[in-house]
Amino acid sequence: MTGPGPTLSVVIPVFNEESALPLLARRLRAVLDDLAEPYEVLAVDDGSTDGTGGRLAGLRAGWPQLRVLRLRRNSGHQAALLAGVFRARGAYVVSIDADLQDPPEVIPEMLRRARVDGLDVVHGVRADRSRDTAFKRWTAAGYYRLMRRLVGKQVPAQAGDFRLLSRAVVNELRELPERNPVLRLVVPWLGFPSGEVSYQRAERVAGRTKYPLSRMLGLAAESVTSFSAAPLRLATWLGLAGVAICGTLVVVAVLAWAAGATVTGWPSLYVAVLFLGAVQLLCLGLLGEYVARIYTAVQARPPYLVATDTAEPADPTGPGR
Ligand code: UDP
Ligand code: MG
Secondary structure: OOOOOOOEEEEEEEOOOOOOHHHHHHHHHHHHHHHOOOEEEEEEEOOOOOOHHHHHHHHHHOOOOEEEEEEOOOOOHHHHHHHHHHHOOOOEEEEOOOOOOOOHHHHHHHHHHHHHOOOOEEEEEEEEOOOOOHHHHHHHHHHHHHHHHHHOOOOOOOEEEEEEEEHHHHHHHHHOOOOOOOHHHHHHHHOOOEEEEEEEOOOOOOOOOOOOHHHHHHHHHHHHHHHOOHHHHHHHHHHHHHHHHHHHHHHHHHHHHHOOOOOOOHHHHHHHHHHHHHHHHHHHHHHHHHHHHHHHHHHOOOOOOEEEEOOOOOOOOOOOO
């Protein structure tokens, strides 16, 4: 990575998108060539198992600005994004999905806003998600509401990972000791001057989503535990509430005993045992979430492993981050 970089880097996490790639390349290239500024397109092949690798190699033959970063194994959308953003060389770095749900035609507007208004971050905000399923819309709305409470109002609602970052933001991200930051939260948290550009979220052009419910839940759990210790306190409150309720039950039992109404009493016993058991399990689960986070932080394993980067000659000692 020597010499001055291009003006713009476009980072695309790609996982098994062989059918979307030709369309993406055509539309993206038209937009970027029109800009008439030096750019690079950094496709991060997230361990694809279909023909994606071959397609990318084919595209590269006729598109010198295309750079391909291949990860050794599938590491997930977030990790692939990080890999691309960290390795991008541009003065501005735009991240975009490979499936054309984010229109590349918005990129010049993002760049213009960044320059004219002196912004370091320009979020792509989905003006209309009517093309997404009701379930996805509903869960996304809940997620953003929670994140705005945890991180602050600077987290734009309905902003995914279609955004522009300035070099200053990227450098600061790289300096963070956190190895696996959730970009869509950490970027607003950094507090750089930021703006929004709204766009219509389109349907996937080809292939199918790689974000099943389990991954969405994983991202949500990571988002919460990376920004808030409130659930741990919730455990304390639940424990206190449990103790209070049990205390009341004890008083009730004593009164019933004094009144001579000492029935067999198994319902109260049963309720108390179940309730306490539930509270304890819940608290253990919450602790487990944080312990897991501490565990991964202590291991400090890189979130992704780079196999090859077409911008760098093969390095026998193995490329790092
Ligand atoms: N992606 C990736 N690694 C994965 C899953 C997805 O790099 O393990 C890429 C995928 O190719 C796409 C982007 O991340 O470019 C967003 O994924 P997808 O469109 O499946 O998510 P959705 O739009 O359905 O939330
Ligand atoms: Mg998509």
